[in-house]
Amino acid sequence: MSTRRIVARSLFAVAAFTALSGLATSAWATPPLMVPWPCGTTYSVTQGHNTGSHTAEGSWAWDFGIPVGAEVAAPAAGQVRRMRMDSTRSGCDAAYANDANYVIVDFGDGTEALFLHLQANSSSLQVGQSVQAGQVVGRVGLSGWVCGAHLHFQIQNTCASWWCQSIAASFVGFGNPGLGTPLTSDNCGAPVTCDARLNGGTTLIDELDTACFSRATQWWWDVAEGYDGHHFYTFATDAAAADTVGRWSFGVDVAGDYRVEAFIPNNEAESQQARYQLATGPQTPQSRLVNQATEKGWVDLGVYSFTNGDARFVSLADNTGENYDALKRKLAYDAVRLTWVPPVVVEPEPQPEGSDDVADVAQDQSQTDASEPSDVLSPPDLRTDAAEELTSSDVSADLGPSDTQSTVDADSGGIADPSRETVEGACGCHVASPRREDFWLGLGMGLGLLGLVRRRLS
Numbered sequence: 359m360s361t362r363r364i365v366a367r368s369l370f371a372v373a374a375f376t377a378l379s380g381l382a383t384s385a386w387a388t389p390p391l392m393v394p395w396p397c398g399t400t401y402s403v404t405q406g407h408n409t410g411s412h413t414a415e416g417s418w419a420w421d422f423g424i425p426v427g428a429e430v431a432a433p434a435a436g437q438v439r440r441m442r443m444d445s446t447r448s449g450c451d452a453a454y455a456n457d458a459n460y461v462i463v464d465f466g467d468g469t470e471a472l473f474l475h476l477q478a479n480s481s482s483l484q485v486g487q488s489v490q491a492g493q494v495v496g497r498v499g500l501s502g503w504v505c506g507a508h509l510h511f512q513i514q515n516t517c518a519s520w521w522c523q524s525i526a527a528s529f530v531g532f533g534n535p536g537l538g539t540p541l542t543s544d545n546c547g548a549p550v551t552c553d554a555r556l557n558g559g560t561t562l563i564d565e566l567d568t569a570c571f572s573r574a575t576q577w578w579w580d581v582a583e584g585y586d587g588h589h590f591y592t593f594a595t596d597a598a599a600a601d602t603v604g605r606w607s608f609g610v611d612v613a614g615d616y617r618v619e620a621f622i623p624n625n626e627a628e629s630q631q632a633r634y635q636l637a638t639g640p641q642t643p644q645s646r647l648v649n650q651a652t653e654k655g656w657v658d659l660g661v662y663s664f665t666n667g668d669a670r671f672v673s674l675a676d677n678t679g680e681n682y683d684a685l686k687r688k689l690a691y692d693a694v695r696l697t698w699v700p701p702v703v704v705e706p707e708p709q710p711e712g713s714d715d716v717a718d719v720a721q722d723q724s725q726t727d728a729s730e731p732s733d734v735l736s737p738p739d740l741r742t743d744a745a746e747e748l749t750s751s752d753v754s755a756d757l758g759p760s761d762t763q764s765t766v767d768a769d770s771g772g773i774a775d776p777s778r779e780t781v782e783g784a785c786g787c788h789v790a791s792p793r794r795e796d797f798w799l800g801l802g803m804g805l806g807l808l809g810l811v812r813r814r815l816s
């Protein structure tokens with residue numbers, strides 16, 4: 359083999375390796391790309407690569423025929439690197455090339471997707487915000503160099519500008535579509551689920567949390583101020599029904615009381631009757647009015663009892679009752695914080711020393727009273743019998759001291775008889791409570807003796 363042939367073969371090998379590397383780089387340069395509009399919608403290619411205006415940096419671009427106002431969606435997960443939403447200039451001339459509104463979704467691997475010719479203020483995204491595949495990034499409009507409504511879409515190498523070198527790319531299931539090819543989007547996206555839960559601690563939901571903070575309608579404006587350096591606002595109205603609504607959503611894993619606070623930024627927060635709605639359970643939400651013009655920072659909305667479950671939320675609607683034309687008051691949306699409020703534990707009163715014994719005695723007494731043998735004599739019966747005995751002169755004359763003891767015993771049953779108290783008090787001693795058996799024994803013996811005496815006398 360000649361030296362020339364070896365060199366030639368080596369050069370071929372290097373070229374082949376380079377080509378393969380280029381293919382490999384191309385194949386892995388971007389994440390798998392879905393069709394860049396919402397699931398189930400069909401649009402067609404109206405301009406392909408390297409034709410018409412698609413030259414130089416834009417040579418690998420597609421134009422898709424999409425009407426003004428229709429949504430477009432991220433083809434893969436990424437982060438907004440750059441965007442413009444303020445242009446209202448457009449025309450069918452290259453002179454308008456720098457007047458297009460756009461959003462760039464950076465995939466983080468040196469490549470990114472460029473959405474061009476969007477409608478002014480049609481995106482709710484922010485630079486730096488993470489987006490998921492299928493997430494709406496804006497609406498098609500007529501901005502920049504356009505001769506009719508369409509989306510200019512290209513995958514490009516990330517650079518310092520918004521207009522970078524486009525690269526070859528393909529869509530999952532569709533490859534690299536040519537002119538006239540219809541594409542029905544299956545970019546349904548993974549369901550974005552909110553993972554904010556109340557768990558017995560503190561839960562904070564900022565308005566840039568796209569999974570947990572949702573916004574209805576397009577009337578939102580950004581302010582680089584507030585909690586974490588950002589908040590939204592819309593304008594308050596006195597309409598009967600709400601139009602623009604922001605909602606902070608969460609679930610509850612640990613039911614109980616939580617303090618709810620809303621952060622009110624210093625600027626662009628003017629509504630004097632912002633009505634926060636609080637869904638603490640499946641029942642009708644409670645509400646709390648806040649004067650955003652005067653209440654600033656973390657504003658306490660109160661303590662609410664939340665039940666376990668999903669779909670709990672704090673929401674704020676634009677129909678505050680403040681007339682838009684006359685007042686034009688701005689209604690701000692920023693972070694919401696919920697903090698667990700532990701239940702109050704009632705400590706038992708400290709007991710004096712020995713009180714346990716007192717309590718025990720009282721309890722024993724109570725039990726004793728309750729278990730007073732009813733088959734012997736109930737206290738009223740005893741009192742009655744004893745009283746009858748005491749008024750029986752023929753018995754009392756014979757009983758002597760034992761009778762006295764019996765009457766005292768009867769007194770312990772609750773009868774009021776001052777004479778016997780006097781007897782007890784006079785002796786200055788404690789009269790032991792005699793047993794009832796002794797009473798009956800004494801009575802029996804007395805009657806027996808009486809009978810014996812009578813028999814002898816007779």
Ligand SMILES: [Ca+2]
Pocket residue numbers: 564565566584585586587588589692693
């Ligand atoms: Ca914020």
